[in-house]
Amino acid sequence: MDAPRVSRRALLAGLAGMIGAAAAGCDDIAPAALSDGDSGGSDPSAGGPTGAPSDSPAPPPTPTPTPTRPRFVSDYTIPPVQGGLAPVITRVATSQPVVFLTIDDGAVKHPESLALLTQYDYPATLFLAKSAMGDNPGFFTDFQKTGDRIQDHTLSHDTSMSTKAYAYQLGEIKGMKDYIAATYGVAPTLFRPPGGAYSSTMRKAVADAGLKAIIHWETKANAGKMDYQYGNALRPGDIVLMHFREEFAADLAAFRAAHLAAGLTVVRLEDFIGA
DSSP states (O other): OOOOOOOHHHHHHHHHHHHHHHHHHHHHHSOOOOOTTOOSOEETTTTEETTSOOOOOOOOOOOOOOOOOOOOOOOOOOOOOBTTBOOEESSOOOSSSEEEEEEEEOOOOOHHHHHHHHHHTOOOEEEEOHHHHTTOGGGGHHHHHTTOEEEEOOSSOOTTGGGSOHHHHHHHHHHHHHHHHHHHSSOOOEEOOGGGOOOHHHHHHHHHTTOOEEEOOSEEEETTEEEESSSSSOOTTOEEEEESSTTHHHHHHHHHHHHHHTTOEEOOHHHHHTO
16 A cells, blocks of 8 residues: 655644644633733623733734646656567656656665755655664655655675676565565666666566566765766756765755756656556
8 A cells, every 4th residue: 555645834834823723722721911000800881801902813924836847748757668678668658758866775864854855845766775674664654655666676786796696686676675665665667777887677567566667867965066977067867876974964055956957856756657
């Protein structure tokens, strides 16, 4: 069963609502101020306590509209498995002004990572490795609640696995798929190779594990700057690689500057490609 999605802005609005409710509760129990010598009686002709002006309810505050992320109609269809091999998607071929944020591994678990994604209302795809997640897989549950999908990045993050036997690769991929399904209640549909290397053997193992595609990249946010394999700016359909690292905030800031300069909107990869 899919976990219910809660928008990032709804989380912030809910927090603001709870703070407002707490303040209102304090007002309700505060004693009414009395003028010097006032016994607390009322003057019927004055319509209120003696010497005090009539109070009228304050008008409710006007709610601030929540900005809505633009909606895009996808013009991309994910390629099918052919010849028993899963497709490799390095960049999404689209004319829409969209970009996709993917975040790998899961080793560094700072609360600021979710807070920053929430602040900017960025959907993300998380490619997590069990070895990197360690003993705190629950950290990523709050990401899932906002709609972020948790995808397959293997059990052990073996960067040389593309050269190894089929049975080993299938065990790494299928084992992580089963672990994600058991831990988060939703099975992954996409796979990212550790280190990026893949082979025909890996593509077969991905397909046989029941996953739809291998997701690669041509640009990444790394060490507080953007690295491009082609050109010097983001392009529509780019898949951006980030990691859960100590420099998460600096990497996200670099990505934010790049996608705003390019006039691109961050959208969820799975929703756009139908995965």
